[in-house]
Amino acid sequence: MKRQPTELEQRRFDVVIIGGGITGAALAFDAADRGLVTALIDKGDFGAATSAASSKLLHGGLRYLQNLAFGKVRESALERMYFQNLVPHQTRYVPFVVPTYRGLSRGRALLSAGMLAYETLCLGQNRHVRDRGKRVPSGRSLTAAEVRNVIPGVRASGLTGGRLFYESHMHSSERVTLAFIDGAARKGACVANYVVSDRFLLEQGRVVGVQATDRLSGHRLTVRGRLILNAAGPWIRQLNEQLGGRTLSGIVTGFSKGAHIVTRPLTAGHAVALPTQRRNQAVIHRGGRHVFIIPWRGKSLIGTTYGPYEGDLDAVGATAADVAELIDDVNAALGPQTLSPDDVLYSYAGLYPLVQADIDPEVYQGTGDYQVVDHEAVDGVPGLLSVFGAKYTTARLLAERTLDLVSRKLGDDLSPCRTRKLALPAGEIVDLDRFRAERYEQYRDLLSAQQVNHLITAYGAAADSVVALAQEVPELIEPLASDRDTLALEAIWATRHEMAVHLEDFVFRRTGLGTLGDPGTEALRRAAEIMGGELGWDTERRNEEIERVAARFAA
Numbered sequence: 001m002k003r004q005p006t007e008l009e010q011r012r013f014d015v016v017i018i019g020g021g022i023t024g025a026a027l028a029f030d031a032a033d034r035g036l037v038t039a040l041i042d043k044g045d046f047g048a049a050t051s052a053a054s055s056k057l058l059h060g061g062l063r064y065l066q067n068l069a070f071g072k073v074r075e076s077a078l079e080r081m082y083f084q085n086l087v088p089h090q091t092r093y094v095p096f097v098v099p100t101y102r103g104l105s106r107g108r109a110l111l112s113a114g115m116l117a118y119e120t121l122c123l124g125q126n127r128h129v130r131d132r133g134k135r136v137p138s139g140r141s142l143t144a145a146e147v148r149n150v151i152p153g154v155r156a157s158g159l160t161g162g163r164l165f166y167e168s169h170m171h172s173s174e175r176v177t178l179a180f181i182d183g184a185a186r187k188g189a190c191v192a193n194y195v196v197s198d199r200f201l202l203e204q205g206r207v208v209g210v211q212a213t214d215r216l217s218g219h220r221l222t223v224r225g226r227l228i229l230n231a232a233g234p235w236i237r238q239l240n241e242q243l244g245g246r247t248l249s250g251i252v253t254g255f256s257k258g259a260h261i262v263t264r265p266l267t268a269g270h271a272v273a274l275p276t277q278r279r280n281q282a283v284i285h286r287g288g289r290h291v292f293i294i295p296w297r298g299k300s301l302i303g304t305t306y307g308p309y310e311g312d313l314d315a316v317g318a319t320a321a322d323v324a325e326l327i328d329d330v331n332a333a334l335g336p337q338t339l340s341p342d343d344v345l346y347s348y349a350g351l352y353p354l355v356q357a358d359i360d361p362e363v364y365q366g367t368g369d370y371q372v373v374d375h376e377a378v379d380g381v382p383g384l385l386s387v388f389g390a391k392y393t394t395a396r397l398l399a400e401r402t403l404d405l406v407s408r409k410l411g412d413d414l415s416p417c418r419t420r421k422l423a424l425p426a427g428e429i430v431d432l433d434r435f436r437a438e439r440y441e442q443y444r445d446l447l448s449a450q451q452v453n454h455l456i457t458a459y460g461a462a463a464d465s466v467v468a469l470a471q472e473v474p475e476l477i478e479p480l481a482s483d484r485d486t487l488a489l490e491a492i493w494a495t496r497h498e499m500a501v502h503l504e505d506f507v508f509r510r511t512g513l514g515t516l517g518d519p520g521t522e523a524l525r526r527a528a529e530i531m532g533g534e535l536g537w538d539t540e541r542r543n544e545e546i547e548r549v550a551a552r553f554a555a
Ligand SMILES: Cc1cc2nc3c(=O)[nH]c(=O)nc-3n(C[C@H](O)[C@H](O)[C@H](O)COP(=O)(O)OP(=O)(O)OC[C@H]3O[C@@H](n4cnc5c(N)ncnc54)[C@H](O)[C@@H]3O)c2cc1C
Pocket: 018, 019, 020, 021, 022, 023, 024, 041, 042, 043, 044, 045, 046, 047, 048, 049, 050, 051, 052, 053, 054, 055, 056, 057, 058, 059, 195, 196, 197, 198, 231, 232, 233, 234, 235, 239, 257, 258, 259, 304, 349, 350, 351, 352, 388, 389, 390, 391, 392, 393, 394
């Protein structure tokens, strides 16, 4: 992928997508695959906003069962399946444990009935999975002793056992978003990060493009398209407000902030949903809202808080209060000494756009409802669609539905949607276990098995090309920090092939160097030196880049 923003001005596009989160990324891939001349711009780095701030679950939608939203459960289960084909290298199944207690609401009978309904709704969830190793494993019941064994500290009084089921978890939602954008670029889409859409271009009442700014060069760009797709997530409303309130029907009514923390590992490889005292927007309650502890990259990923957010959309972060809330919830469930602030390695937060008038304002849980608004049909403003993503898991489906509409509106003879069957270029691996075993053998003289595994998980089928780079620069086959997998040579790869233009792009999104907490000054200095060598940074620029990253850890 090469960043060539001037192309944005030189070409006339069928669709111009504003926003490079998972919604825009999935739209771009589907659009380019159907043969549309596609542009995608993001005002920051790809996937840096909500799509980086998720719990990273590609989930079967068990939560929706509590609201009796059966259609949504099935939809989520099927979409989880397609993700196994799109990015098999980035997903793994995590065993989830839900403890059961004496009594009705959190008892065995209710949970078993729920799981039976869930499994029925998920029937066929493995039918189209290409790689047998990526099929959802079967769940089972657990005894109380088994539950105590895998969740140290779980409340023992009244514990009757539990239920184990599997959910799909992404290693890096940031890289999955990038994989869609890369897939779009390989099919001819023109994609650029750090290009902000400043305003819509109007001609005779029709939206015909956007006036944008390349934030790296400062150049103004006019990007023209037959249809403009606003996929700017939490910023959708702000953008549409420029059209004088005419394109706000059905648009975001507020925001709920959700925070996560990354801590030392708390469970023995199992994820757990722990009830809290906080209110839940569910029809069937199992004792308040749940906090999840998910094993992730050797640590625990813990979330989510929910609360109203009315602040600056560009300054969303986990506050000390958010971190304290999560620590309190975990300690209330697993014992008062389980977590302290010192155990918190990293924290982050993102926004759920709330788009329904009937959302309980005291709960602030999103509904998981995605939305496509055709402003020509709804508001009489042709040329513009707003596309809200409500879940990472259903982004592919949202793109399919939007592109079906786009296809009807443009009246072109486009190819039908193929993303239920396709792999993204990085995901073109038919048998992941075999692919891994072959690469361990092939690269054993150059890389350790752990390093090969790391490169395959991060880059999928492109791992071979990364290894080719490693052969050119063997002196850079070394981790940037002793407790992280990221290799020094990845800084070259990210800069040359993945549009990393700032150190933070590399530290937080192209790799997980920073998402387990501060990797240390030396690691940042070294990464800045390598990226700077590629991008021509002088000492002052390198220091600025390092300070920007360090500020994020300090915050
Ligand atoms: C705390 C939390 C946990 C979640 N957990 C899960 C989960 O486990 N599983 C799941 O399926 N879903 C989850 N979700 C939901 C999921 O993360 C979101 O639905 C999804 O990431 C939304 O993606 P998006 O592309 O629509 O928005 P974003 O990722 O926010 O992308 C919008 C993009 O638009 C860009 N943009 C904005 N304005 C402009 C402009 N003027 N010009 C150019 N670009 C612009 C932004 O820079 C941004 O990159 C979670 C959400 C939250 C908040």
